[in-house]
Amino acid sequence: MSSKGSLVALDWGTSSLRAALLDAAGTVLEERSLARGILSVEPGGFPTVFESACGDWLRDGASQAIIGGMAGSRQGWLEAPYCACPAGFDEIAARLAWIEPRRIGIVPGLSCEDSGVPDVMRGEEVQILGALDLLGATDGLFVLPGTHSKWARVVKGRIEGFSTFMTGEFYALLRNRSILARTLPESDGALDAAAFRRGVEQSLRGGGLLHNAFGVRTLSLFDRVAADALPSYLSGLVIGEELRAQQLPGRDARVVLIGASDLTARYALALEVLGATAQSLGSEATWRGLSRIAQAAA
Amino acid sequence: MSSKGSLVALDWGTSSLRAALLDAAGTVLEERSLARGILSVEPGGFPTVFESACGDWLRDGASQAIIGGMAGSRQGWLEAPYCACPAGFDEIAARLAWIEPRRIGIVPGLSCEDSGVPDVMRGEEVQILGALDLLGATDGLFVLPGTHSKWARVVKGRIEGFSTFMTGEFYALLRNRSILARTLPESDGALDAAAFRRGVEQSLRGGGLLHNAFGVRTLSLFDRVAADALPSYLSGLVIGEELRAQQLPGRDARVVLIGASDLTARYALALEVLGATAQSLGSEATWRGLSRIAQAAA
Numbered sequence: 001m002s003s004k005g006s007l008v009a010l011d012w013g014t015s016s017l018r019a020a021l022l023d024a025a026g027t028v029l030e031e032r033s034l035a036r037g038i039l040s041v042e043p044g045g046f047p048t049v050f051e052s053a054c055g056d057w058l059r060d061g062a063s064q065a066i067i068g069g070m071a072g073s074r075q076g077w078l079e080a081p082y083c084a085c086p087a088g089f090d091e092i093a094a095r096l097a098w099i100e101p102r103r104i105g106i107v108p109g110l111s112c113e114d115s116g117v118p119d120v121m122r123g124e125e126v127q128i129l130g131a132l133d134l135l136g137a138t139d140g141l142f143v144l145p146g147t148h149s150k151w152a153r154v155v156k157g158r159i160e161g162f163s164t165f166m167t168g169e170f171y172a173l174l175r176n177r178s179i180l181a182r183t184l185p186e187s188d189g190a191l192d193a194a195a196f197r198r199g200v201e202q203s204l205r206g207g208g209l210l211h212n213a214f215g216v217r218t219l220s221l222f223d224r225v226a227a228d229a230l231p232s233y234l235s236g237l238v239i240g241e242e243l244r245a246q247q248l249p250g251r252d253a254r255v256v257l258i259g260a261s262d263l264t265a266r267y268a269l270a271l272e273v274l275g276a277t278a279q280s281l282g283s284e285a286t287w288r289g290l291s292r293i294a295q296a297a298a
Numbered sequence: 299m300s301s302k303g304s305l306v307a308l309d310w311g312t313s314s315l316r317a318a319l320l321d322a323a324g325t326v327l328e329e330r331s332l333a334r335g336i337l338s339v340e341p342g343g344f345p346t347v348f349e350s351a352c353g354d355w356l357r358d359g360a361s362q363a364i365i366g367g368m369a370g371s372r373q374g375w376l377e378a379p380y381c382a383c384p385a386g387f388d389e390i391a392a393r394l395a396w397i398e399p400r401r402i403g404i405v406p407g408l409s410c411e412d413s414g415v416p417d418v419m420r421g422e423e424v425q426i427l428g429a430l431d432l433l434g435a436t437d438g439l440f441v442l443p444g445t446h447s448k449w450a451r452v453v454k455g456r457i458e459g460f461s462t463f464m465t466g467e468f469y470a471l472l473r474n475r476s477i478l479a480r481t482l483p484e485s486d487g488a489l490d491a492a493a494f495r496r497g498v499e500q501s502l503r504g505g506g507l508l509h510n511a512f513g514v515r516t517l518s519l520f521d522r523v524a525a526d527a528l529p530s531y532l533s534g535l536v537i538g539e540e541l542r543a544q545q546l547p548g549r550d551a552r553v554v555l556i557g558a559s560d561l562t563a564r565y566a567l568a569l570e571v572l573g574a575t576a577q578s579l580g581s582e583a584t585w586r587g588l589s590r591i592a593q594a595a596a
Contacts, residue, residue, distance in 0.1 A: 245509060
């Protein structure tokens with residue numbers, strides 16, 4: 001005996017699709033994951049993948065599906081144009097792109113602008129506002145680590161602005177494609193916390209990543225850091241460089257991290273070096289965000 | 299009728315070998331270039347390549363060959379251990395690694411240390427000290443742009459310290475291997491000076507390359523910069539980030555650029571944004587440097 005599903009929530013990203021069936025109170029009744037990110041969907045194939053992911057839930061009584069993530073991009077199912085910041089649940093709900101009116105809706109991404117350069121996110125806005133709701137907060141600094149990390153400032157329930165950092169992608173490029181690849185061991189292995197912290201501290205000193213990355217090579221050349229610890233040192237360098245660029249509100253800053261636990265743990269460690277405190281949330285923020293967007297659109 | 303050759307000067311790098319025959323006054327009588335960088339030389343093959351590059355000059359009367367560059371690295375002909383900074387002509391001449399005593403000598407690279415992280419150069423020290431001599435100067439800030447750019451401070455004729463920046467390598471990785479590769483046109487085309495300058499200014503504002511690089515994508519997404527101008531904008535970002543990390547001695551700073559003219563021209567343009575003045579030198583600095591090292595070793 002399961003309670004009745006009310007809302008289908010989809011997180012449809014570039015490389016994967018996650019779906020959840022929620023009851024009227026927003027409780028997750030069932031979760032599914034498919035390796036059908038938008039890059040794997042042939043033109044015109046979105047309805048079929050959608051049907052296979054959650055068609056049964058809709059036939060079985062759920063009245064609505066709300067989809068966040070890259071499904072709303074130009075390469076996705078239906079483009080949901082970026083919603084300009086500041087934006088909260090109400091602004092996003094008002095800008096849903098409907099595949100079927102009031103039945104299947106796609107969440108728009110957000111855009112903002114800093115010194116004439118735009119920035120964008122798609123999917124993270126759901127997680128940020130969901131986390132805000134889960135924490136019962138109205139303000140905060142939210143960090144979503146990843147290939148392209150996002151830092152977002154929330155004021156009075158709305159995302160005021162945000163910045164993207166290509167931290168995960170830089171790490172992979174330096175680790176696998178640069179001259180450092182010759183110095184680093186084949187596998188990353190477990191995190192060496194001391195080497196990681198040393199990398200963070202080196203970046204916080206300034207000097208810049210263009211210079212500090214070369215240090216991975218020289219520290220190895222002069223046998224100052226063991227080969228096995230070099231990936232952790234490099235990881236500390238790039239995450240430390242991301243932190244260096246922030247204007248954290250003082251040593252007592254409180255940051256909310258959202259993402260996979262191995263990555264949020266690294267950021268929590270790096271923030272510790274700065275004296276900042278971090279709180280971590282995972283996928284529960286996504287489901288809460290989609291559920292609250294559905295409510296705001298009702 | 300040519301004047302008699304006295305010194306053979308070799309710049310033996312990773313991917314190429316350049317040789318010059320100099321007279322006793324240091325004037326270049328003849329130059330040669332071979333695609334026989336150290337990476338192309340099989341183990342034990344260095345004497346043969348050396349003979350084919352300049353054996354005739356030595357048989358014909360030149361009494362000595364001095365070799366700078368990666369030939370002195372662990373992967374080269376004979377390892378010439380790094381000479382610690384500060385170092386000038388005398389320190390380097392005293393540390394030559396001799397293949398044949400007083401006849402064929404290899405210039406050592408330099409090392410220095412900053413906050414516990416070592417830095418190294420091999421070959422650039424010859425160019426820096428050669429440029430210093432050509433300019434009749436004893437002090438200066440020298441910049442050698444490239445895959446791995448070097449910034450060196452010279453005080454009273456000796457290189458006090460230096461920093462390496464992986465600027466050229468980061469550009470190539472971002473341009474060809476990152477998500478930006480999808481946004482950029484296939485070929486770089488001619489430099490768009492306005493877009494380049496805009497990239498430099500964006501980096502000087504701070505924010506960091508991890509963030510600013512993502513702007514290449516969003517500026518294109520929002521049609522703010524034409525596709526053809528994006529490589530110049532990205533080039534300005536990475537070179538601007540290199541400049542941001544420097545403590546240039548005020549707006550009236552004078553910098554000596556050494557390298558290929560297309561690259562030194564970009565750096566001169568970037569330095570202009572900062573209000574600094576640049577002077578550029580090319581390969582003549584290499585031959586002067588090797589010539590003066592030979593004199594100092596005599």
